[in-house]
Amino acid sequence: MTMLLFCAVLTGCASDEDETASSPFGFETGPLMRPGDNCLRCHRDERSDYPTAPSWTAAGTVFPGPDSPASDGVSGVRVLLLDPEGELIESLVTNGAGNFYTAAPLPSGFRVALEYEGDRLDMPCAPPTGGCAACHSVPAVGGAPGRLFLPQAPEAADISSECTGF
Numbered sequence: 001m002t003m004l005l006f007c008a009v010l011t012g013c014a015s016d017e018d019e020t021a022s023s024p025f026g027f028e029t030g031p032l033m034r035p036g037d038n039c040l041r042c043h044r045d046e047r048s049d050y051p052t053a054p055s056w057t058a059a060g061t062v063f064p065g066p067d068s069p070a071s072d073g074v075s076g077v078r079v080l081l082l083d084p085e086g087e088l089i090e091s092l093v094t095n096g097a098g099n100f101y102t103a104a105p106l107p108s109g110f111r112v113a114l115e116y117e118g119d120r121l122d123m124p125c126a127p128p129t130g131g132c133a134a135c136h137s138v139p140a141v142g143g144a145p146g147r148l149f150l151p152q153a154p155e156a157a158d159i160s161s162e163c164t165g166f
Helices: 002-013 154-158
Strands: 058-063 080-081 088-093 099-100 111-116 119-122
Touching: 002 111, 058 080, 088 099
Parallel strands: none
Antiparallel strands: 058 099, 080 088, 080 111, 111 119
């Protein structure tokens, strides 16, 4: 009986939809992977546990609001990366998971703005890192207002021009 139960458990765990099957890392990889996680934890130039992961200079996920679950990323958001004087370096568009990423060189003091459906929200400070979820997470870190969120979110009205927490 114990052996039969053990075999049933193993059979139940084996599935054609095993999301780790296509990756040697134990999780699905690709552009839609792990929304809301700190992408630069693995996608960076420095030594990483995943040396085959492409290196990004900035990456993150945009959500409807600061407390949104990881499954609620928003596609079609323009992420503007600007130099310290406000000149456009690169414009990215979030994918189906709300993720964006780039390997473009970014100067110290670069800035970030989000545009969606005609509205724009500028980050009031230069970010301390290109790994957005290092601060924009749930719970938030370093004075960030939670996850990266749309300009239309009610919390966007509370974004001040003061830079705190960095």
